[in-house]
Amino acid sequence: MPKSNHFISTEYIKKKISEKRIKKPVSGTKSEQKIGIILGTGLGGLVKDININFEIDYNDIPNFPVSTVESHKGKLIFGTLSGKDIIAMQGRFHFYEGYSHSRIIYPVKVLNDLGIKYLIVSNACGALNPQFKKSDLMIITSHINLHFTNPLIGNVFNSTSRSGKTDSAYYSRRLINLAERIAQENEIEIRKGVYATVHGPNLETRSEYRFIKNMGADVVGMSTVPEVIVAHSLGMECLGLSIVTDEGFPDSLEVAVLENILKAAAVAEPKLTLIIKKIIENL
Secondary structure, three states, X not given: OOOOHHHHHHHHHHHHHHHHOOOOOOOOOOOOOOEEEEEOOOOHHHHHHOEXXXXXXXXXXXXXXXXXOOOOOOEEEEEEEOOEEEEEEEOOOOHXXXXXXXXXXXXXXXXXXXXXXXXXXXXXXXXXXXXXXXXXXXXXXXXXXXXXXXOXXXXXXXXHHHOOOOHHXXXXXXXXXXXXXXXXHOOOOEEEEEEEXXXXXXXXXXXXXXXXXXXXXXXXXXXXXXXXXXXXXXXXXXXXXXXXXXXXXXXXXXXXOHHHHHHHHHHHHHHHHHHHHHHHHHO
16 A cells, blocks of 8 residues: 655655754654644744754655745754754645645644644734734634635544534643743733634735624634644644734724734744743743
8 A cells, every 4th residue: 555645755754864863853752742833924033042953945855845935934943942852844835825725734744743742833813803903922712714624624533523622622721821821921911812714815805804803703814724623633732823913903904014014023023932932841
């Protein structure tokens, strides 16, 4: 029986790990922490704090998708952060790039093959809740999938995937509480709320913002949900963190400018980086 594509990718990565002769390989003993990080818009600076053992370009990994968004570097980074072994994805994949859900979540399968047990996912988003503002941080407590498809279709990983689940099944209550405590201890204001994901790549109209807010979302973005759905099905404990980079308030809607979005992300990045480092330190 031929091997699945993601197993071929995993074998290539494990060979690279062996060639680099890492002292504490990610695929090592069960006692080691297995932490994966998906670096979204606004978290690129975290890479500077990683003690990098080595990197692999997505282009070099057999069957692996390739980032097409300019701000996503397209590298798999192996190293340590806060004294723990981590694998960081510097660049993710989006529906609007033309990728199917099966391709968007492909790296999550590979991370699972490499032994990842905790997955921290970050993103940039637009505020719908009028209490939120640019550069706010938000812990995701639940999501609304407006992609109108699901990565588990035709690919159910275990029996619990089809079961009714509380929000904490997707976003770990333990990790949410830990993130909130760390933010308080470091005097960082942080929100909690519901993240809605849409197709993109264009931002929403006034009517769409109003519609999505009325569905119960606090923020809206274009990523994260497919990865979390699959990570949960594979048994990973997930935490989602968002940076508010623009405001989708229908009555005062302004044209979104990429430069302003990146500026808003840059203001929040040091705070989010600190929170993630402290979370990893406590795992």
